[in-house]
Amino acid sequence: MDSQLESIREQQKASWNRFSAGWKKWDELFMDFLRPMGDEIIRLLDPKGQDVVLDVAGGTGEPGLTIAARIPQGRVVLTDLAANMLEIAGENAQRRGLTNVETRVCDVCALPFADQSFDAVSCRFGFMFFPDMDLAAREMARVLKPGGRLATAVWNVAEKNFWVTAIMGAIHRNMALPAPAPGAPGMFRCAQPGWGEALLAQAGLKNVSVREVAGRLDCQTADVYWQAMTEVAAPVVAALGQADEATGEKIRDEVYRAIEQKFPDGNVRIDASALVVYGEK
Structure with a gap:
């Protein structure tokens, strides 16, 4: 990996470690939000018996912990670049009484496995942030057994994800942020048609399929939405950290107005769209 990609990786590591406390605080909200995507990954992987499953970019533990509960005779290895996130995953595993889970801090582009x-690899919302997605896919394919299954979820286009654009749109309208470099990590980096099919095929996988899966961020109130997004979303916090007080207040007011216009009854339940990509070795 070249120096520029290594720099991106280190930035990602620092960011996820820094925001781990926010993810712990809002874990229940976001795990409920992301459950449909994890359920689809699990359905496709169909873990059973004594399967050994790798969960890449496992964060606070899902869908790896749900997989572990499904295969008590099997084993799940949860990996992530951020040690602080995996510490939360370990706590969640202990709380659920799961003894067949191992956590491992590592880089997906250099997986420390033979x-x-x-038997299967899961990766829920990791690919968008990998510095080298092609290398990551090849590494996942390398550690898969013949006949093994891989499933990953990535975000669909911005137009179908108001939960992101409500706040990022207000930020971009009020701040002159530098444009990201081509191919840089980002929420919608993997949304273009054909991305998933090409990536997994280039990694040597077959029977590749892509399916759209809906989710819903059930914030209930605009206050909860604002608080959660400003405590877990690194791009949001980074941008607001550069705003003066007046600009920050203007952004906040615009976000509240956008939420209130979309949910006039005050019940803030924001639809989202993801793509689940599947392939076999």
Whole structure:
């Protein structure tokens, strides 16, 4: 990996470690939000018996912990670049009484596992942030056993994800943020048609499929939406950290107005759209 990609990786590591406390605080809200995507990954992987499953970019533990509960005779290895996130995953595993879970801090582009070690690989909302997505896909394919399954979820286009654009749109309207470099990590980096099919095919996988899956961020109030997004979303916090007080207040007011216009009854339940990509070795 070249120096520029290594720099991106280190920035990602620092960011996820920094925001781990926010993810712990809002874990229940966001895990409920992301559950449909995890459920689809699990349905496609169909773990059973003594399967050994790798969950990449496992964060606070899902869908790896749900997989572990499904295969008590099997084993799940949860990996992430951020040690602080995996610490929360370990606490969640202990709370659920799961003894077949191992956590491992590592880089997806250099997985510390032998070839053909796993029956299945899951990765929920990690690919958008990997510095080198092609290398990451090849590494996942490398550690899969012949016949093994891989499933990953990525965000669909911005137009179908108001939960992001409500706040990021207000930020961009009020701040002159530098444009990201081409191919830089970002929420909608993997939304273009054909991305998933091409990526997994280039990694040597077959029977590739892509399915749209809906989710819903059930904030209930605009206050909860604002608080959650400003405590877990690194791009939001980074941008607001550069805003003066007046600009920050203007952004906040615009976000509240946008939420209130979309949900006039005050019940803030924001639809979202993801793509789940599947392939077999």
